Amino acid sequence: xxxxxxxxxxxxxxxxxxxxxxxxxxxxxxxxxxxxxxxxxxxxxxxxxxxxxxxxxxxxxxxxxxxxxxxxxxxxxxxxxxxxxxxxxxxxxxxxxxxxxxxxxxxxxxxxxxxxxxxxxxxxxxxxxxxxxxxxxxxxxxxxxxxxxxxxxxxxxxxxxxxxxxxxxxxxxxxxxxxxxxxxxxxxxxxxxxxxxxxxxxxxxxxxxxxxxxxxxxxxxxxxxxxxxxxxxxxxxxxxxxxxxxxxxxxxxxxxxxxxxxxxxxxxxxxxxxxxxxxxxxxxxxxxxxxxxxxxxxxxxxxxxxxxxxxxxxxxxxxxx
Numbered sequence: 001x002x003x004x005x006x007x008x009x010x011x012x013x014x015x016x017x018x019x020x021x022x023x024x025x026x027x028x029x030x031x032x033x034x035x036x037x038x039x040x041x042x043x044x045x046x047x048x049x050x051x052x053x054x055x056x057x058x059x060x061x062x063x064x065x066x067x068x069x070x071x072x073x074x075x076x077x078x079x080x081x082x083x084x085x086x087x088x089x090x091x092x093x094x095x096x097x098x099x100x101x102x103x104x105x106x107x108x109x110x111x112x113x114x115x116x117x118x119x120x121x122x123x124x125x126x127x128x129x130x131x132x133x134x135x136x137x138x139x140x141x142x143x144x145x146x147x148x149x150x151x152x153x154x155x156x157x158x159x160x161x162x163x164x165x166x167x168x169x170x171x172x173x174x175x176x177x178x179x180x181x182x183x184x185x186x187x188x189x190x191x192x193x194x195x196x197x198x199x200x201x202x203x204x205x206x207x208x209x210x211x212x213x214x215x216x217x218x219x220x221x222x223x224x225x226x227x228x229x230x231x232x233x234x235x236x237x238x239x240x241x242x243x244x245x246x247x248x249x250x251x252x253x254x255x256x257x258x259x260x261x262x263x264x265x266x267x268x269x270x271x272x273x274x275x276x277x278x279x280x281x282x283x284x285x286x287x288x289x290x291x292x293x294x295x296x297x298x299x300x301x302x303x304x305x306x307x308x309x310x311x312x313x314x315x316x317x318x319x320x321x
Contacts, residue, residue, distance in 0.1 A: 024084050024262055025058040031252075034073035034090035036066040040205055040288070044119055044250050045089045047282070051273030056265070069159070069320075070094030071105060074253075078112040082257035087266065088113060092249040093161045096305040100313040101159040101320045110306060113253040116263050117270040118298040120288040122203035123223035124165045124246040125233065129195045130214045137219040137239035140199070144175035152178045153199040154188035159318045162188070164309075165201040165222060165246040167316045172244050192216065203248060204230055204287025222246040228284045249291065249305075251298060267295045 029052070033045035042064065049060040065073040070090050080086035095109040107113070126137065134140035144151050153170075155163035158181050170177045180197050182188035185206050192200045193215050200207075204227060210216040211230070220239040221227055236244040252270060254263060273279055274290040283290050 024265065025056050027058065027085065029056070029058060029060045029085050029087060030063050031060055031087050031089055032063045032065050032073050032077050034065065034070035034088070034094055037064050040122060040203065040286070041089065041091055041250060043286070044283075044288075047279055048089060048119065048252065048270060048273060051276065051279060052266070052269050055269040055272050069098050069101075071098060071102075071107075074109065074113060075106050077253065077255055078107040080255050082255040082259075084254065084258055084262035084266070086255065087116070088253040089119075089250065090253070091161075092247075092251065092302075092305060093309075095251075095253075095302060096309045097159070097161065097164065097313060099306075100310050101318060103319075103321050110303065112256050114256055114258050114263060114295075115251060115299040115302050116254050116258075116295055117252040117267045118291040118293060118301060119250045119252065119270065119274060120283050120290050121223075121247040121249040122205065122288045123221050123227060124161070124201045124248070125204055125207070125221050125230070126169065126219045126236075127192065127200045127202060127207055127211075127216050128198060128219060129192060130217050131195055132198055132217070134219070135217075137234075137236070137241060140219055141173045141175060141241070144170075144173070144177060148176040149178060151175075151199065152180045152197040153201070154192055154197040155179060155181050155200070156185045156188055156202075157181050157183060159313075159320050161246070161248050162201050164312055164316055164318070166199065167318075168246065168312050169201060169222075169241075169244050171315065173241055201246070208287065220244070223289075227287060227289065229287050249301070250288075251302075263295050 031045055031049050033041055035041040045062045049062050052060045077086055077088040099109055134143050153166045191197050207216055211218055218233045220236045221233050222236050222244050271292050274292050280290055
């Protein structure tokens with residue numbers, strides 16, 4: 001009878017502890033952003049923190065933890081207690097691309113962090129200088145085919161989404177382009193405007209002002225539908241290159257072992273955040289498409305994109321160590 005008595009006592013004590021535990025959230029929540037202040041990830045982190053604070057009734061503070069293409073932030077959250085008080089906000093590339101660029105990582109993005117909420121997506125745009133003699137995607141492809149190895153494309157660095165999306169485009173289009181890597185989107189964009197490089201694959205936000213001024217031209221969006229903030233830009237399929245679909249999504253994750261109830265509460269809070277007309281308008285104006293939906297749907301997208309990007313990275317031959 002002793003084992004049975006011990007089991008009954010343990011169950012009783014567990015129920016008492018659960019009854020005495022304060023309802024979540026009972027204190028400040030840290031939202032770890034995988035980049036330095038500034039940029040889309042930080043913008044979404046601060047928008048999310050402000051909205052969640054109002055809806056959960058507790059302060060949510062942003063903690064920027066940049067470095068190693070987001071690996072430092074992911075590792076930090078993966079090793080944090082699964083109590084809902086340390087959450088992660090990163091771009092999808094940190095989760096579904098980075099693992100294939102490095103030989104080994106101190107975490108498994110499919111098992112050590114739990115998908116909570118898919119905030120928004122920023123489709124890649126194929127951008128060229130306004131002075132380039134190519135008015136649409138078909139003309140650009142024809143120009144590249146007529147000049148193999150003579151047109152350059154910029155990127156934010158080897159293995160970045162800007163690099164892999166452009167590399168994937170070149171292979172789909174059957175053109176030979178020369179990769180010119182930069183240390184970030186800023187310097188790459190400066191040389192694109194100056195005409196020193198002929199193409200860049202990037203989200204809408206950094207190039208909006210240049211598109212309006214005519215300094216740059218968007219030839220296609222790597223998405224299934226046109227962007228609300230750039231309705232005149234055709235999708236890649238409309239422009240004549242089906243299959244080039246590259247969207248950088250941004251999501252919130254929690255450490256493995258976080259309870260389903262906490263995931264549900266944060267997911268519901270974030271859905272209310274992106275459904276807010278003001279926040280939604282700010283995202284759309286920045287070239288991001290709000291996504292939302294249940295955590296399970298986000299988890300399925302993470303697994304699907306993980307498999308798809310594995311093929312893209314392998315085809316590119318890029319390795320960072």
